[in-house]
Amino acid sequence: MADRGEPPEGPPESTPGGGEDEYRSLVFDESFVRAARLKEFSAQERMGDHARAVRSLPARGFRAGSKAAIALVLLIALAFGTAVYMGFRHPYQAPVGRRAEPLRSTVVPLAPQGAVPGGTAAGLLAKSPAAQFETGAAGINLPAIRGTDNFSGSQVATALTTVKDYLVASSLDPDVLTGNAVRPVKLLLDPDQMAQFDRSMSRPDDDGQHAATGWLVRFDPAKVALAAPDIRVRGTLSYTEAGSDTLEVVSDHTFTYTLRPAVSGPQRAGGASLFTVRRELHFRFDREDLRLHRLELRTSYAQAGPQACPADTTGALRPLLAGQRAVSRGPAGTDPYATDRPNPALCGTLTVSSQQPRAHQGSEVPGAPQSPRSRS
Numbered sequence: 001m002a003d004r005g006e007p008p009e010g011p012p013e014s015t016p017g018g019g020e021d022e023y024r025s026l027v028f029d030e031s032f033v034r035a036a037r038l039k040e041f042s043a044q045e046r047m048g049d050h051a052r053a054v055r056s057l058p059a060r061g062f063r064a065g066s067k068a069a070i071a072l073v074l075l076i077a078l079a080f081g082t083a084v085y086m087g088f089r090h091p092y093q094a095p096v097g098r099r100a101e102p103l104r105s106t107v108v109p110l111a112p113q114g115a116v117p118g119g120t121a122a123g124l125l126a127k128s129p130a131a132q133f134e135t136g137a138a139g140i141n142l143p144a145i146r147g148t149d150n151f152s153g154s155q156v157a158t159a160l161t162t163v164k165d166y167l168v169a170s171s172l173d174p175d176v177l178t179g180n181a182v183r184p185v186k187l188l189l190d191p192d193q194m195a196q197f198d199r200s201m202s203r204p205d206d207d208g209q210h211a212a213t214g215w216l217v218r219f220d221p222a223k224v225a226l227a228a229p230d231i232r233v234r235g236t237l238s239y240t241e242a243g244s245d246t247l248e249v250v251s252d253h254t255f256t257y258t259l260r261p262a263v264s265g266p267q268r269a270g271g272a273s274l275f276t277v278r279r280e281l282h283f284r285f286d287r288e289d290l291r292l293h294r295l296e297l298r299t300s301y302a303q304a305g306p307q308a309c310p311a312d313t314t315g316a317l318r319p320l321l322a323g324q325r326a327v328s329r330g331p332a333g334t335d336p337y338a339t340d341r342p343n344p345a346l347c348g349t350l351t352v353s354s355q356q357p358r359a360h361q362g363s364e365v366p367g368a369p370q371s372p373r374s375r376s
Contacts, residue, residue: 099192100190100191100192100193100284100296101296101298102193102209103196103209103214103297103298103299103300104208104298104299104300105208105211105213105214105215105301105302106208106214106300106301106302106346107213107214107313107314107317108301108302108303108304108346108347108348109304109307109308109309109311109313109318109346109347109348110276110303110304110305110306110307110348110349111305111306111309111326111347111348111349112305112306112320112325112326112350113349113350113351115324115325116273116320116321116322116324116325117273117274118272118273118321118322118323119272119273120269120270120272121227121228121258122228124258124272124273124274125232125258125274128256128274128352129352130234130254130256130274130276131232133232133233133234133254134232134233135230135231135232136168136172136230136231136233137164137168137172138233139232139233139234139235139253140164140167140168140235140237141237142157142161142164142237143160143236143239145157145160148240148241148247149241150241150244150245151241151247151290155247155290156239158290159247159249159283159285159290159295160237160239160249162285162289162290162293162294162295163237163249163251163281163283163295164237165188165293166185166188166281166283166295166297167251167253167279167281169184169185169188170184170185170215170216170217171216171231171233171253171255171279172231172233172255174226174229176218177217177218177219177226178219178221178225179218179219179220179221180221182197182216185197185216186198187294188293188295189294189295189297190289190295190296191294192296193296193297196209196210197215200212200215201215204315205314206312206314210314211313211314212314212316213302213304213313213314213316213317214300214302215297215300217255217277217279217317218315218316219259219316219317219319220262220318221262223261224259224260224261224262224319225259225260225261225262226257226259227258227259227260227267227271227272227273228258230258231255231256231257232255232256233254233255233256234253235251235252235253235254236251236252236253237249237250237251242284245286245287246284246285246286247284247290248283248285249282249283249284249285249295250280250282251279251280251281251283252278252279252280252281253279254276254277254278255276255277255278255279256275256276257275257276257277258272258273258274258275259272259273259275259319259321260272260273260321261321270322271321271322272322273306273320273322275304275305275306275319276304276305277302277304277317278302278304279301279302280300280301281297281299281300281301282297282298282299283296283298284296284298303348304317305320305348306319306320306324306326306350307319307320307326308326308327309326309327309347310327
């Protein structure tokens with residue numbers, strides 16, 4: 001540390017001769033002079049009236065800047081400490097979101113009254129009520145889109161297009177129809193329903209919650225193949241606001257497939273047949289679902305035929321093909337006195353309207369399978 005008489009830069013170097021300078025304490029080098037806070041006026045400046053002998057030099061700029069920087073750092077540290085303290089005293093709790101409910105599904109087989117008609121795919125479609133249906137996704141049309149009280153028009157459009165994507169994946173994708181894929185359907189589901197979906201695919205059960213055919217249309221690839229790639233579709237989509245944070249969408253569509261036996265080699269002429277599935281699905285969306293392009297499937301009601309009433313349709317639909325007949329006996333019996341879960345034995349009779357196809361009106365679906373619409 002320098003002496004009180006030494007300049008800020010430290011003592012000057014010794015004289016070349018190595019001896020001590022006896023005037024060392026009286027000599028100030030240039031750095032000492034620059035560091036001085038007082039400066040003596042010149043002789044000419046002291047000649048003025050009331051002139052002082054010395055004047056104060058302005059403080060060095062870096063000192064003011066350093067003080068401001070220190071004050072800023074202290075303020076930041078104080079704000080950070082306050083935030084941490086308040087976080088411990090009042091920890092933020094994320095709002096608890098609504099969990100998706102389990103799917104409830106019903107599949108009703110429709111039994112034919114006689115032998116299933118056969119023919120070529122084009123000929124069968126031309127004579128059926130599905131002749132004027134659109135092909136594939138073109139038959140799933142969106143209604144007029146308007147905003148609701150709590151959802152914008154773009155949010156409503158997102159809900160409807162997500163439902164359309166689900167219908168395409170679960171009813172029209174050839175890989176899904178033949179049991180080779182389920183991922184296109186699963187990717188559109190709310191995560192809360194994925195465990196139920198996985199269980200339905202791996203271990204389907206006729207309990208109203210774990211039928212694979214409640215989620216999608218599937219045929220047994222060992223017995224059935226698509227006779228033509230074009231699937232005829234017609235139906236309706238509607239939406240409503242079910243609360244300030246919930247949108248609901250209802251889809252009601254009829255899908256007509258042309259099928260043939262799953263045999264290798266040349267196919268029998270006229271061996272194709274029609275198979276019709278009418279699906280009524282209820283969907284629900286919260287704001288997170290809309291943001292992430294996913295949905296909650298709440299209920300699924302399907303009528304499908306021609307099938308035999310006793311057929312187990314939980315894992316896959318069991319179409320009766322050209323020339324086949326339904327067994328004469330009805331559906332499996334139901335014991336109302338049983339104490340275990342009830343067996344909802346449902347079955348209908350497949351009848352096709354004899355009227356000529358007409359323009360689609362309202363929520364009716366021309367040519368849809370007609371059967372008692374009982375629900376479990």
